[in-house]
Structures are given as structure tokens and as C-alpha cells.
Amino acid sequence: MNEKNDKKQLLAVPMGLWAAAFVGLSLLYIIGLSLLTKGEGFSYSPPITLDNYLRLREKQYISSLLLSLRLAFYTTAISALVGYPFAYFISKASPKRRVWLLVMLIAPFWTNALIRIYGWKILFYANGPINTLLKSLGIIEKPLKLLYTEGAVLVGMVYGMLPFFVLPVYSSVERIDWSMVEASRDLGASPLKAFITVTIPMTSAGVMAGLVLTFIPSVGLFFISDLLGGSNTMLWGNLIQNELLKSHDMPFAAALSVVLLAMTAIVLFIYRRQGGEAESMVY
Amino acid sequence: MKKNTPLSKLYITFIMLLLYLPILVVVLFSFNSNTGRTASMIFTGFSTYWYKDLLNPITGFGTQLKCSLEVALWSVFIAAVLAILGAIGMVRRSMGKSLASKITYKAIGAGEQLAMLPMMIPELIMGISLMALFRLFKLPFGKTTLILSHITFCVPYILVTVKSRLVTLDPSLVEAARDLGASPFKAIITVTLPLVAPAILSGSLLAFAMSMDDFVISFFVSGAETTTLPLKIYSSVKVGVTPKVNAMCTLMLGFAFLVVGGGQLVSAYAERRKEMNN
Numbered sequence: 319m320n321e322k323n324d325k326k327q328l329l330a331v332p333m334g335l336w337a338a339a340f341v342g343l344s345l346l347y348i349i350g351l352s353l354l355t356k357g358e359g360f361s362y363s364p365p366i367t368l369d370n371y372l373r374l375r376e377k378q379y380i381s382s383l384l385l386s387l388r389l390a391f392y393t394t395a396i397s398a399l400v401g402y403p404f405a406y407f408i409s410k411a412s413p414k415r416r417v418w419l420l421v422m423l424i425a426p427f428w429t430n431a432l433i434r435i436y437g438w439k440i441l442f443y444a445n446g447p448i449n450t451l452l453k454s455l456g457i458i459e460k461p462l463k464l465l466y467t468e469g470a471v472l473v474g475m476v477y478g479m480l481p482f483f484v485l486p487v488y489s490s491v492e493r494i495d496w497s498m499v500e501a502s503r504d505l506g507a508s509p510l511k512a513f514i515t516v517t518i519p520m521t522s523a524g525v526m527a528g529l530v531l532t533f534i535p536s537v538g539l540f541f542i543s544d545l546l547g548g549s550n551t552m553l554w555g556n557l558i559q560n561e562l563l564k565s566h567d568m569p570f571a572a573a574l575s576v577v578l579l580a581m582t583a584i585v586l587f588i589y590r591r592q593g594g595e596a597e598s599m600v601y
Numbered sequence: 602m603k604k605n606t607p608l609s610k611l612y613i614t615f616i617m618l619l620l621y622l623p624i625l626v627v628v629l630f631s632f633n634s635n636t637g638r639t640a641s642m643i644f645t646g647f648s649t650y651w652y653k654d655l656l657n658p659i660t661g662f663g664t665q666l667k668c669s670l671e672v673a674l675w676s677v678f679i680a681a682v683l684a685i686l687g688a689i690g691m692v693r694r695s696m697g698k699s700l701a702s703k704i705t706y707k708a709i710g711a712g713e714q715l716a717m718l719p720m721m722i723p724e725l726i727m728g729i730s731l732m733a734l735f736r737l738f739k740l741p742f743g744k745t746t747l748i749l750s751h752i753t754f755c756v757p758y759i760l761v762t763v764k765s766r767l768v769t770l771d772p773s774l775v776e777a778a779r780d781l782g783a784s785p786f787k788a789i790i791t792v793t794l795p796l797v798a799p800a801i802l803s804g805s806l807l808a809f810a811m812s813m814d815d816f817v818i819s820f821f822v823s824g825a826e827t828t829t830l831p832l833k834i835y836s837s838v839k840v841g842v843t844p845k846v847n848a849m850c851t852l853m854l855g856f857a858f859l860v861v862g863g864g865q866l867v868s869a870y871a872e873r874r875k876e877m878n879n
Contacts, residue, residue, distance in 0.1 A: 327705070327709050329686040330689075331690070333684060333690075335712070336683055336753070337713075337753075338712060341715045341753060342715045344727075344733065347730065348726075348730040407605055411613070428853060428854070429850045429857060430834050434623050434627070436623075436843060440627075534721065541835070558725060558729065559725075562729065
């Protein structure tokens, strides 16, 4: 039995080698790269130095990091507050309706994320639908500045991330053993208390997966802030993109990426420590 | 289990409306008769001008669509082979006693962890590190680099879906085939693969969607002459005149409803038949 299994696992070798080359090696390379110095154009060379990391103490980088973390935190919090009841109610809908609600939730994934964000941009224009509506209702006189604000970026980010919170939570609500909730009700818990002390803890795996799936991409997103925030919101991802494509500074872009990678690693480490599995991250 | 109250139904409707609000705007503007520079801002009336423009062989998005499809099909195919083999190899394996087999066991485990990473770390990091790697090996940026990158991020999606199905399989099925004289290879082909076929299909579809929609990684690893659909969309969106893109997205959304909705109907039907058989 053992020997047979020993041989069978060799089937995973091609995948392992692939990952070692394209994931392992490329991540190690970028860490190494972050210690080098920029040369002409895209080139870089030794000496090995920590200068790229020391540069991060400059004010613009610190404020960009804080802005990214703040927006990622808000995005995650809002997605959780809006998404949890949403997932919960979907799972309580009748089976037929549930299928269609899920189809409606998943279908937009098949269109391009960029164009969905662009839909918000159209809505936010000074002479766009929102301002026109508010003006015709007499609520405002001058058009509100909606586009290129932090609020617009936040709307776009929550919009983009919400399904990633809803889907894992939905699948964990689906798996709830409802007799436990009923038992707590029979034992005298109010509906609210049963919800808080029984239902929510039973969905914690989905909630944790949802939080991680929302938070990690939020820190690294750059095209949403690009489209809805313009140059006003320099997120960490925008910095990386700029260093790479405008300044052609590979080592510094690598250092910025390593910082993002380190943040991701911390989040994933906490997730694993709390017993989270990678598997619950796919719905 | 309690049913939804009118209030919770209202909540579902409200959130769904918010989710579809920008999409409705996209669909509306795809029918804009305004063909000038403000075509994405001011709606002047209905026309199908942009759909005709989209289907035009010269100004349309045919080349980009072809590029995206080519990249997605190759990537999903190769990723599926790697991931299916990987999943079969990873499930219910055990560590031998000798030092060599212990090392093999650990190394393969580490390989799987690495293969899962692209799903968990920000796409931006994957994009930049792959770009740096291709530069290091002086690979010219183009379709090859796109496909290599897409395979890398497609693998985890197929691996996870296939593996979670394999775990629930009864191992005695394969053992029975082996006892009846099937070679290990034949047992996999005739017993394991047919049983996990639905998981392979759904994992591959997910990976296909991810590949077709990928912008961030492709942005860093594509060459000047290879433009996938999302890259083309990004440049149109940056310029600001997009009704043609809107028209294409409207068609994509319609297609998505057909595929996802059809898939749900088929699986609901299969479920009902299974229940009736039981």
C-alpha cells in the first residue's frame, strides 16, 4: 500500500516543477532583484544594497502605504457588513430562486472587470446620471464632484470585491446544521442571540476565507484607483506600476512588491494559524 | 429553517440592483447613437452603430478576441493536464520510511504549496515577478510568455476543484479495478477520470474565465504585438471612448448568462434525477 502510494505521488512532479520554476524561482528572483541598483533603462546591477528599502521611509511612500491599507481595510469591512446578510439571505431563498440569484451573482464575472468599473465612471461623471438625477430632483444645484475622489475608489473596490466575500460565506451558510440553531432557540435564546452565538461561529470558515479573499487583492489593486481615483489616489499598486513603466526602476519596483508580498504572507500566516484552508478560498 | 422575510427580499433586490447598476449603464451606452468623443458620457439616442463597428473586420476586436481565445485554450489545456495529474498524485498519499521517500514526500508537498500560491497572492506580484523572470531568461514577450503565465495562475483553480472531488471518492472503487487486474494507469483512465470529469469541467471553466478576463498579469507579460481582449479594453477605457467595448461586454454578458444559467439548469436537472433514482 505504502509503496504504491509512493509511486502514485510522482504524478504530481510535473506540476511541482512547473510551480518551482514559475512561482518559486520568480518570487525568489524578485526578492534578489530588490537588493540591486538601477542602471540604464530597464537594466540593473550589483552592488547589493538595501537602498531600495531605505527609500521607503520617504513621506510619499509611507502615506501611500497608509492609504492603501486604510482603503483595503474599509473595503473588507464594508464587504463583510454588506455581504454577510446578502449571502445569508441568498442561502435562505427557495432552491429555485437561489439558483438564479447565484447565476446573477456569478454572471458579471464573465464580463470584464475593467468595463464594470468603467460603468461606475460613467455614473460618476460631473454631467453623468447621478448628478443629473440629483439636480432634476432639486437636491443639489451644482454637480457634485464624485469622480477622482477616495469615495469613488472605495465604491469601485467594494463593488469589485463583494462577490469574493459573498461566495465563500454563502457556501458555509449552506452547510450549517440548522438543528443546532433550533436547539439554541428551544433552549431560550432570542433569534438575535442564536444568530450571534450559533450561526455566525458556524460560518467562521467562510467568513475568514472571505476576509482574506477581499483584503489581499484590495491592497494590490491598481486599475480601480487608476480609473476612478486618477492621480489623487496613489495606492501601493499604482506606485509599483509607475516605478516599473514610467521610471523603469526594476529594483525599486521589486522592493515595493516584496513589501506587498510580506503583507500578504502575514495575512495568509494568520489565516493558516486560525485553521483556514486554501480549499475554502475557491467556491 | 426560517424563510426570507419581505425585508430580507428587499435587501437582496437592493444589493443586486447595485451590482447591476454599472452593468446596466454599460449596456445602455452600447446602444448610444452618439458617435463623437463624448460617446461614453452623453446619451443621445438608440442605435446599433457600435455593434456594427464591433463586427467590422477592420475596426472590430476580432484579432484581440482570437488572441485571448488562443491563449486561454492553450493555457487551460496544459494547466488541466498538470493539475489533474497533480491532484491524483496528491490525494491519499503517504510517506515511506526511507530517507529518500521522506524527502520526495516533503518536496512534492512543497511543490503543491507553490502551485497554489498564484491564487492567494496579489496578481500584481505574480505579473511583476513573471515579467522579471522572462527578462532574466531573455524570452521575447508575446504569446509564449502570456501562455506560460496563464498556465501558472490557471493550475490552482483546476487543482482545488479536482482535488476536492477526489477526496470524496470511495478509494475502494480504484482498488476494485486494480484487484480485477487493471494496471494503475488503466484504473486512472477508466475509473478515476470519469468520476472526476464534472470537477475537471467546472475547474477548467473557471480557469478559462480567469484567463479570458485576466488583465493584471497579462499587462506585464504581453508584448507590443500581442494584445488580448482585456488589454485592448484597458487602452480604450484609458482613452475614454468605449461604446464599442460596451457593445462587446453586452454580448459577453448575454453569453455568460447562457453558459452559467444553462450550467445551473443542467446540474439542477441532474440533481433531481439523482434524487428520483434514490
